[in-house]
Amino acid sequence: MCGIVGYIGSKQALPILIKGLHRLEYRGYDSAGVAILDGGLKLYKTKGKVSHLENFVKDKNTKGTIGIAHTRWATHGEPNNINAHPHFSRSKNLAIIHNGIIENYASLKEELIKRGYTFTSDTDTEVLIHLIEDIKISEKVELEEAVRIALSQVVGAYAIVIISEDEPDTLIGARKGSPLVIGIGNGDFYIASDATPIAEYTKDVVYLNDKEIVIIKRDKELKIRTIENKDKTPYIQKLELNLSALEKEGFDHFMLKEIYEQPHSILDSMRGRLNVKEGSIRLGGISDYEQKMANAKRIIIVACGTSWHAGLVGEYLFEDLARIPVEVEYASEFRYRNPIINEDDIVIAISQSGETADTLAAIELAKSKGATIIGICNVVGSSIARATHAGSFTHAGPEIGVASTKAFTAQVTILTLMALRFAQMKGTIEKSRFYQLINELEAIPEKVKETLSIEVQIKELARMFTYTRNFLYLGRGYNFPVALEGALKLKEISYIHAEGYPAAEMKHGPIALIDREMPIVVIATYRGAYEKVISNIQEIKARKGKIIAIVTKGDKTVKELADYVIEIPETEEMLVPLLATIPLQLLSYHIAVMRDCNVDQPRNLAKSVTVE
Ligand code: F6R
Numbered sequence: 001m002c003g004i005v006g007y008i009g010s011k012q013a014l015p016i017l018i019k020g021l022h023r024l025e026y027r028g029y030d031s032a033g034v035a036i037l038d039g040g041l042k043l044y045k046t047k048g049k050v051s052h053l054e055n056f057v058k059d060k061n062t063k064g065t066i067g068i069a070h071t072r073w074a075t076h077g078e079p080n081n082i083n084a085h086p087h088f089s090r091s092k093n094l095a096i097i098h099n100g101i102i103e104n105y106a107s108l109k110e111e112l113i114k115r116g117y118t119f120t121s122d123t124d125t126e127v128l129i130h131l132i133e134d135i136k137i138s139e140k141v142e143l144e145e146a147v148r149i150a151l152s153q154v155v156g157a158y159a160i161v162i163i164s165e166d167e168p169d170t171l172i173g174a175r176k177g178s179p180l181v182i183g184i185g186n187g188d189f190y191i192a193s194d195a196t197p198i199a200e201y202t203k204d205v206v207y208l209n210d211k212e213i214v215i216i217k218r219d220k221e222l223k224i225r226t227i228e229n230k231d232k233t234p235y236i237q238k239l240e241l242n243l244s245a246l247e248k249e250g251f252d253h254f255m256l257k258e259i260y261e262q263p264h265s266i267l268d269s270m271r272g273r274l275n276v277k278e279g280s281i282r283l284g285g286i287s288d289y290e291q292k293m294a295n296a297k298r299i300i301i302v303a304c305g306t307s308w309h310a311g312l313v314g315e316y317l318f319e320d321l322a323r324i325p326v327e328v329e330y331a332s333e334f335r336y337r338n339p340i341i342n343e344d345d346i347v348i349a350i351s352q353s354g355e356t357a358d359t360l361a362a363i364e365l366a367k368s369k370g371a372t373i374i375g376i377c378n379v380v381g382s383s384i385a386r387a388t389h390a391g392s393f394t395h396a397g398p399e400i401g402v403a404s405t406k407a408f409t410a411q412v413t414i415l416t417l418m419a420l421r422f423a424q425m426k427g428t429i430e431k432s433r434f435y436q437l438i439n440e441l442e443a444i445p446e447k448v449k450e451t452l453s454i455e456v457q458i459k460e461l462a463r464m465f466t467y468t469r470n471f472l473y474l475g476r477g478y479n480f481p482v483a484l485e486g487a488l489k490l491k492e493i494s495y496i497h498a499e500g501y502p503a504a505e506m507k508h509g510p511i512a513l514i515d516r517e518m519p520i521v522v523i524a525t526y527r528g529a530y531e532k533v534i535s536n537i538q539e540i541k542a543r544k545g546k547i548i549a550i551v552t553k554g555d556k557t558v559k560e561l562a563d564y565v566i567e568i569p570e571t572e573e574m575l576v577p578l579l580a581t582i583p584l585q586l587l588s589y590h591i592a593v594m595r596d597c598n599v600d601q602p603r604n605l606a607k608s609v610t611v612e
Pocket of ligand 1: 304305306307308325351352353355356361402403404405456487489492605608609
């Protein structure tokens with residue numbers, strides 16, 4: 001939440017910063033701002049998207065070669081011009097951008113008010129920059145030391161960058177809990193919330209660790225110190241990021257592009273791991289831990305949102321195939337409910353961004369109790385990826401649309417590979433069945449491609465239901481998490497109320513909602529509880545609900561009962577989530593487009609939830 005970017009070098013800073021903000025806009029988009037040193041410290045900020053800021057600064061002729069910029073997702077204070085970042089210090093010599101929350105801002109603010117400070121914004125960030133300046137003046141220390149002392153008084157999460165009129169060749173950054181990456185170019189430096197604003201300029205990056213401060217000086221080596229005042233040697237890594245993955249490449253929206261990328265992203269998550277000829281699955285990232293995982297008495301999966309839905313599919317897979325007991329926990333509940341965690345527990349944390357604050361806190365809690373932590377992340381170098389003992393990257397490529405699509409199918413693919421591998425190791429699966437399943441898994445990318453060809457039909461369906469106010473999504477077994485995911489996708493991008501439910505639970509309450517106005521999406525594919533789902537469809541029909549059924553190609557029974565059917569290719573029951581999710585993603589997408597919603601940047605949301 002909130003995207004921050006900074007630049008120092010020989011080039012004009014403003015275009016680099018604005019482009020960087022566009023790349024980071026998925027992290028927040030309620031207001032944006034920029035501060036550039038150009039003679040004095042020039043600060044421009046506006047409510048609204050980065051494009052508003054871009055228009056606003058177009059004629060400002062800001063030629064400076066050092067600056068900072070921010071795109072905001074409001075926490076403290078409503079989105080308006082005043083609360084937008086950067087924020088000035090009292091003397092206006094310093095400006096700061098911040099991602100995170102200063103939890104003890106109220107007590108710090110009270111102290112500063114007693115010392116004569118006044119505040120123009122409602123933000124916690126303004127408190128921090130006043131505190132830094134106060135320390136700098138009262139203790140007569142350098143800016144870098146003032147930042148260090150101030151941060152040692154701060155409780156909460158932050159990634160910050162500070163610029164100073166008195167030090168025109170210096171940027172100072174720091175992080176705790178929120179990410180910060182530094183790009184080392186040829187005579188210039190970049191600093192940002194993630195590597196996307198940096199990738200086109202340099203491949204050499206340093207990921208700052210928690211409680212580290214970076215001092216970036218023009219034409220000098222990077223300097224890193226900890227808040228406890230220890231020097232650290234910067235660890236330079238090579239960035240692997242394909243620039244075309246950051247563009248829409250002809251699609252109207254990133255979300256649609258990412259939906260269409262799924263045949264490739266699923267393949268990429270299996271590449272080098274699944275070898276059907278040899279009958280082997282190799283997950284290099286967890287090889288040192290796989291014996292422990294396979295023999296675990298219990299696996300706890302922690303995640304949020306869509307990643308939690310993937311975790312639920314994981315529970316069914318691990319229990320079904322490898323006979324390992326699994327609990328799936330919302331990270332936000334787990335971290336605060338005093339859970340029982342044993343040293344021999346395996347905790348799998350699933351996260352696309354690798355930055356979700358609740359998931360990170362759940363990891364820290366489990367780690368403190370001695371559990372082994374395994375990550376399933378998409379973003380390499382992310383905080384969660386680095387906080388785990390081992391893990392498997394999903395390799396789905398950057399996901400920019402705020403609604404998660406290809407990350408979900410990649411997560412489910414990794415969980416399927418893990419479950420099959422542990423089943424093979426433990427001997428809980430017959431050899432012939434193992435071969436059947438891995439052959440079918442290998443065929444999934446082609447079947448996803450085939451599933452995508454129903455887009456025209458889905459568009460028609462979306463037209464019919466554009467202005468519906470409520471939706472129900474039902475599924476059983478492996479299709480229950482799919483129902484949850486379908487409902488979440490619809491809510492978040494089209495703002496239509498939708499609920500996902502286990503189909504059999506319908507009669508314990510939600511059935512009261514059904515009338516001829518209520519569309520009910522039922523995932524009714526072959527195998528598993530197919531017959532039982534048909535009975536549920538009958539119950540809906542008897543109450544005149546409108547049935548949209550996702551069925552297996554060639555199905556006749558459901559076709560006769562449902563008002564609308566969407567066919568997907570036949571596959572193994574446990575692999576159906578990889579296919580059945582696709583039409584639901586497309587349905588939400590087209591309904592949202594027809595309702596004129598901002599598909600890639602839905603209201604109130606941000607892609608990377610770095611606050612709890
Ligand atoms: C839904 C969505 C969110 C995320 C959730 C977790 O489309 O994107 O529900 O799934 O915020 O994010 P990650 O996976 O980055 O931890």
